[in-house]
Amino acid sequence: MSENKDYKWVGTRPIRPDGADKVTGKAAFGADKNLPGMLHGKILRSPFGHANIKSIDTSAAKSAPGVLAVMTSKDLPDLPSEMAEAGESAVDFRDLSQNILAADKVLYHGHAVAAVAATSAKLAQEALKLIKVEYEELPVVLEIEDAMADDAPILHENQFTSGDSTDKPSNVAAKMKLPRGDIEKGFAEADVIIEREFTTPTVHQGYIEPHAVTASMSASGHADVWCCTQGAFVVRAMTAKILGMDVGKVKVTPSEIGGGFGAKTTVYLEPVAVKLSEMSGRPVKMVMDREEILRATGPTSASVIKIKLGATNDGKLVAAEGTLKYGAGAYKGSPMGPGCMCVFASYEIPNFLVRGFDVVLNKPKVAAYRAPGAPMAAFAMESVMNEMAAKLDLDPIDFRLENAVKEGSVAAYGPKFPAIGFVETLKAAKEHPHYSAPLGKNQGRGIGTGFWFNVGMQSSATLNVNENGSVTLITGSADIGGSRASMALFAAEELSISYDLITPLVSNTEETSYCDVTGGSRTTFATGMAVVKAAKNLVANMKKRAANTWGVEVDEVLWQDGQAVPPFSSGKNPMSMAEIAASAAKTGGPLTASASLTAQGAGAGFGVHICDIEVDPETGKTDVIRYTAIQDAGKAIHPSYVEGQYQGGAVQGIGWALNEEYVYNDKGVLQNFGFLDYRMPVANDLPMIDTVIVEVPNPAHPYGVRGVGETPIVPPLAAVAEAVNNAVGVRICDLPISPPRLLAAIDAK
Amino acid sequence: MLQVDLSVDLQQFSSGLESLQVEAANIRELLEQLDLRFPGLGKKIEKDMAVTINGVIYQDTLIEPIEDGSEIYFIPKIGGG
Amino acid sequence: MSKTHVTTTINGDAVEYLCEPDQSMLEVLRDNLELTGTKEGCATGDCGACSVSLDGRLVCSCLVLGVEAEGKQIETIEGIANGSELHPIQQKFLENAALQCGICTPGFIVATKALLAKNPDPTEEEARYFLAGNLCRCTGYDKIIRAVLDAAAEMRGAAS
Ligand code: FES
Numbered sequence A: 001m002s003e004n005k006d007y008k009w010v011g012t013r014p015i016r017p018d019g020a021d022k023v024t025g026k027a028a029f030g031a032d033k034n035l036p037g038m039l040h041g042k043i044l045r046s047p048f049g050h051a052n053i054k055s056i057d058t059s060a061a062k063s064a065p066g067v068l069a070v071m072t073s074k075d076l077p078d079l080p081s082e083m084a085e086a087g088e089s090a091v092d093f094r095d096l097s098q099n100i101l102a103a104d105k106v107l108y109h110g111h112a113v114a115a116v117a118a119t120s121a122k123l124a125q126e127a128l129k130l131i132k133v134e135y136e137e138l139p140v141v142l143e144i145e146d147a148m149a150d151d152a153p154i155l156h157e158n159q160f161t162s163g164d165s166t167d168k169p170s171n172v173a174a175k176m177k178l179p180r181g182d183i184e185k186g187f188a189e190a191d192v193i194i195e196r197e198f199t200t201p202t203v204h205q206g207y208i209e210p211h212a213v214t215a216s217m218s219a220s221g222h223a224d225v226w227c228c229t230q231g232a233f234v235v236r237a238m239t240a241k242i243l244g245m246d247v248g249k250v251k252v253t254p255s256e257i258g259g260g261f262g263a264k265t266t267v268y269l270e271p272v273a274v275k276l277s278e279m280s281g282r283p284v285k286m287v288m289d290r291e292e293i294l295r296a297t298g299p300t301s302a303s304v305i306k307i308k309l310g311a312t313n314d315g316k317l318v319a320a321e322g323t324l325k326y327g328a329g330a331y332k333g334s335p336m337g338p339g340c341m342c343v344f345a346s347y348e349i350p351n352f353l354v355r356g357f358d359v360v361l362n363k364p365k366v367a368a369y370r371a372p373g374a375p376m377a378a379f380a381m382e383s384v385m386n387e388m389a390a391k392l393d394l395d396p397i398d399f400r401l402e403n404a405v406k407e408g409s410v411a412a413y414g415p416k417f418p419a420i421g422f423v424e425t426l427k428a429a430k431e432h433p434h435y436s437a438p439l440g441k442n443q444g445r446g447i448g449t450g451f452w453f454n455v456g457m458q459s460s461a462t463l464n465v466n467e468n469g470s471v472t473l474i475t476g477s478a479d480i481g482g483s484r485a486s487m488a489l490f491a492a493e494e495l496s497i498s499y500d501l502i503t504p505l506v507s508n509t510e511e512t513s514y515c516d517v518t519g520g521s522r523t524t525f526a527t528g529m530a531v532v533k534a535a536k537n538l539v540a541n542m543k544k545r546a547a548n549t550w551g552v553e554v555d556e557v558l559w560q561d562g563q564a565v566p567p568f569s570s571g572k573n574p575m576s577m578a579e580i581a582a583s584a585a586k587t588g589g590p591l592t593a594s595a596s597l598t599a600q601g602a603g604a605g606f607g608v609h610i611c612d613i614e615v616d617p618e619t620g621k622t623d624v625i626r627y628t629a630i631q632d633a634g635k636a637i638h639p640s641y642v643e644g645q646y647q648g649g650a651v652q653g654i655g656w657a658l659n660e661e662y663v664y665n666d667k668g669v670l671q672n673f674g675f676l677d678y679r680m681p682v683a684n685d686l687p688m689i690d691t692v693i694v695e696v697p698n699p700a701h702p703y704g705v706r707g708v709g710e711t712p713i714v715p716p717l718a719a720v721a722e723a724v725n726n727a728v729g730v731r732i733c734d735l736p737i738s739p740p741r742l743l744a745a746i747d748a749k
Numbered sequence B: 001m002l003q004v005d006l007s008v009d010l011q012q013f014s015s016g017l018e019s020l021q022v023e024a025a026n027i028r029e030l031l032e033q034l035d036l037r038f039p040g041l042g043k044k045i046e047k048d049m050a051v052t053i054n055g056v057i058y059q060d061t062l063i064e065p066i067e068d069g070s071e072i073y074f075i076p077k078i079g080g081g
Numbered sequence C: 001m002s003k004t005h006v007t008t009t010i011n012g013d014a015v016e017y018l019c020e021p022d023q024s025m026l027e028v029l030r031d032n033l034e035l036t037g038t039k040e041g042c043a044t045g046d047c048g049a050c051s052v053s054l055d056g057r058l059v060c061s062c063l064v065l066g067v068e069a070e071g072k073q074i075e076t077i078e079g080i081a082n083g084s085e086l087h088p089i090q091q092k093f094l095e096n097a098a099l100q101c102g103i104c105t106p107g108f109i110v111a112t113k114a115l116l117a118k119n120p121d122p123t124e125e126e127a128r129y130f131l132a133g134n135l136c137r138c139t140g141y142d143k144i145i146r147a148v149l150d151a152a153a154e155m156r157g158a159a160s
């Protein structure tokens, strides 16, 4: 089916169904939910980067004006350390609970310590000042290498490196090793060997919408939660677990979500708001401010990555060694695993060894951020690939083509690749006019490539046919970038009716079947599969209804242009979907179809970016002047939103490369806690971002879809760095390439 | 027969054995067989890992059928942003 | 703290409200008046999600006090469409897929209207500089800028 290019709806660019509400201000986001009698909750946060909590006295706050509830970790059940599935990846609920409200220790500046609910936000804020916390300050450890040192201050006395047989607690939570062949032999065969170390700073996802929740606990013990999340069912699971509640008694209604990029796949406020509501008997609303978001939510890991690469003079990779250290923040769980699996995944390398380290630090616990772990790994590997191409005097794309993985290649992380589009994507980049366009003075061009696995996981979809033949399409997958439009396109295509007849909705956890988080680029792939399956069921059912009406065999009935078509011999007229719906009562009742699945076979996504920059040699300021993002989408369902993913991911990567960075003082206090100093790209920093959608169908999907959301953030870091190198002749291995750093490097040359 | 290769991290369960042959018709049987041979291995994989059958990644499923002669490999589970 | 009585005009409607002297215009709009189309991204004047027009001037409503609205004309995202008919800027944002999550969209639309009132025929660069106070983390700005230039062309066409 993926061969069939003659789609009527799939591949078109209709206006998204939720669009009108979003351009008129009607769409309700996380902070837009209010309830009668609602209280406002605020969080007291640690003033120290690392400290023992000796005592917390909340008595004065409890009797402050307007205050109805005060809570600390004592009000949460003491959970055992236990890894459990929570949708996207396993989490340790004990860590999660203690991240939400610290128990014995605060592990980063801004770590939540207590919470207050009061009749106004201002009174809640005032009451926080009355909570007395006695701390015993401890030394902070902020850098990965420092945390791994023998004499490092230890964050968790009961954490031992998993897999190591030692009884000495360590900040290294886990190690990983991925070998192939014999690297000594491999490097011995190499004509050229390059070895370099790279660092990337802690950066934040930077969604514009703050975390927000409104929760109401009924006297019957049933909690109602409204929040902005990438996965309502995951919020439900985590909230129930942290509060010791039955999941069936927690209802989570997802609002529109103002960006997440991975960080809204976990919880910070929801269990606290529910508990405060239970304690006060009133609904409680909590909204973070930007400072809290930057200090205490989801950044992604800082990294230290060393790559050694060996190639022969004719451009064949023969050996590679990678040591990847990722900072996890306060609790274990950096994206070290996927980083290690990605780092050499794009190339055929006969001998390699990858080692990974997951290291805790006195910084907020990292959360997922677009292709978690991959951008740092690719920054290192792709930078060395660019340098190697230059040393071997090969075109960087030709060099990659020589070594690129293709169908049948054994991926560095183990399995064999099915049909993938890396070669096609590289060729599209080489043929793109951008690649050969002339450059001016102080300008340079660089490329970078990126890989992401993409994931499937669980999804459900329901189609209800209304009495006039229009359709309500219900899923539980949060729509963060136009996925409702894609879901409606799938349904329109399968039912062969107009897109406008379909109303796609994202429902709450009680009114739709289970869907995992929107993340890992899975929604169009996996929830789309569920929609296609449900639509096929619906068509089969409608054909049966028509066949019964006509008294013919069901396999004689065709489905065409939104109608059941009888066999010519029957002499009957076709029945439109509206007619079948109108007579549904007499043919077996309302027309509805559902499908649920655990989607398998998510196709790997490869991207190649071409970046031109211009450096101002006086100031060291780097401007991106032309940019092209090329990526295999398998099949683009709504091309505008596929392009949007390429563009948005590329720009996040550009920000990572050039500006963004968490700056701490030596006490572990974040210095740039607002958008003024945590500087993300703005409109006048950028050119248009050109896109090319390559389509190598994913054989495991009925329409050939691969996820597209993650891969675009992977290539830019190395592409930007290489462009800078080609402009001014310095290789920057430590991000960001900020003006002072670049200036110093140019001066040192 | 299935050809099962174990990553270095899993070889701690198999006393260093890198690959083995197993008879199984689906993922559930495969994990049961592994647990019989090396106690804890199947459970560890079910909890933390995805199964790849001839290169295709299967995550969170026990029912996927496996054809005779397939190549089996295990990788850490993958999430995403 | 005693509250201040404010008489103002919002999206053409005469409005009166009581607000605290230190309450921002953004808080008044969102919390007191339930006009939640105006968004908060930072409350420090750095993201533009809260953009409104105050007597025709584009402002970050998080940096304006509620009491400053006395006797003034405010226009928010809720007042841009003409009844159920979308403004050309809104229409072009939709057609160009200039929003992904949409949280920045109200601010961009209000800011774009201010830009085009001043400069009906902006170059790409002028549009980028004028909108530099509005953050979008999803789109990379490409489709937003295209929507703005498209809307400008359409509005010039309609005006001539
Ligand atoms: S909320 Fe006003 S500028 Fe960000």
Ligand code: FES
Pocket (backbone or CB within 6 Å): A208, A258, A259, C098, C099, C100, C101, C102, C103, C104, C105, C135, C136, C137, C138, C139
């Ligand atoms: S569309 Fe999400 S921030 Fe702009």
